[in-house]
Amino acid sequence: MDDQRPALRLVGLRKQFGRPAVDGFDLLVRRGEFYALLGPNGAGKTTTLRLVTGLLAPDAGTIEVLGVDMTAAPAAAKAKLAYLPDEPMLYGKLKPFEYLEFVAGLWGVPAQDAEPRARELLDWLDLSQHAHELTEGFSRGMKQKLALAGALIHDPELLILDEPLTGLDAAAARQVKDLLLAHVAKGGTVILTTHILEVAERLAHRIGIIRQGRLIAEGTLDALRERTPGGSLEDMFLHLMAAP
Numbered sequence: 208m209d210d211q212r213p214a215l216r217l218v219g220l221r222k223q224f225g226r227p228a229v230d231g232f233d234l235l236v237r238r239g240e241f242y243a244l245l246g247p248n249g250a251g252k253t254t255t256l257r258l259v260t261g262l263l264a265p266d267a268g269t270i271e272v273l274g275v276d277m278t279a280a281p282a283a284a285k286a287k288l289a290y291l292p293d294e295p296m297l298y299g300k301l302k303p304f305e306y307l308e309f310v311a312g313l314w315g316v317p318a319q320d321a322e323p324r325a326r327e328l329l330d331w332l333d334l335s336q337h338a339h340e341l342t343e344g345f346s347r348g349m350k351q352k353l354a355l356a357g358a359l360i361h362d363p364e365l366l367i368l369d370e371p372l373t374g375l376d377a378a379a380a381r382q383v384k385d386l387l388l389a390h391v392a393k394g395g396t397v398i399l400t401t402h403i404l405e406v407a408e409r410l411a412h413r414i415g416i417i418r419q420g421r422l423i424a425e426g427t428l429d430a431l432r433e434r435t436p437g438g439s440l441e442d443m444f445l446h447l448m449a450a451p
């Protein structure tokens with residue numbers, strides 16, 4: 208049955224650029240999970256997300272999005288997900304609503320569905336008062352929030368985000384976190400990378416730690432903490448990074 212399929216299954220995923228960036232990555236994320244991927248700079252997090260979202264082709268391994276194979280059926284697999292890159296691209300000459308209409312059109316969302324959804328997202332992210340401004344004048348955080356709205360406009364089942372909270376002020380970070388939690392509350396799946404351990408601690412059902420292109424530890428916050436008795440997630444993370 209469709210519902211039994213994981214949101215994401217990676218088996219033996221590999222990609223190298225001269226040297227391995229993703230080096231035999233296995234991962235299983237269930238539907239309705241909030242999964243945080245942590246790892247030091249250069250560990251392979253962004254490359255993994257770019258493989259998963261079909262922006263890069265793997266050298267080896269399989270990627271299954273809600274049961275659909277990314278290599279065999281890329282269009283069907285991509286339709287089930289949305290990707291928010293760490294530096295999203297907007298079209299500066301569009302206003303927020305025009306941008307969302309444009310993205311909705313790319314996904315084939317009918318205008319009568321796209322319009323109320325766009326308004327709801329702009330309201331939620333506190334961007335409605337900027338509805339008549341061109342996005343080229345937006346601050347970095349405002350652009351990031353609008354890009355998130357664009358990612359959500361076709362109501363994807365799986366939402367994949369690369370460092371979505373970096374550079375946001377406290378209010379914006381709260382709006383984005385609430386939106387992600389709402390996505391999970393209605394049955395969607397969220398996978399994000401973050402360097403902010405507190406985000407992983409507070410939001411994620413499970414946390415995966417990646418080092419040198421491999422998943423080296425994974426579990427709930429409590430399960431991971433047991434690996435470093437008395438320690439915090441930060442202690443455990445630094446301990447794992449320091450291991451030979």
Ligand SMILES: Nc1ncnc2c1ncn2[C@@H]1O[C@H](COP(=O)(O)OP(=O)(O)OP(=O)(O)O)[C@@H](O)[C@H]1O
Nearest residue numbers: 224227228229246247248249250251252253254255
């Ligand atoms: N297009 C590319 N060409 C060459 N090397 C690349 C390319 N993309 C990534 N790499 C290399 O792959 C490795 C993993 O990079 P990646 O960006 O996936 O790491 P990351 O975990 O996202 O790091 P960060 O936390 O700094 O964003 C690095 O050694 C990086 O230099």
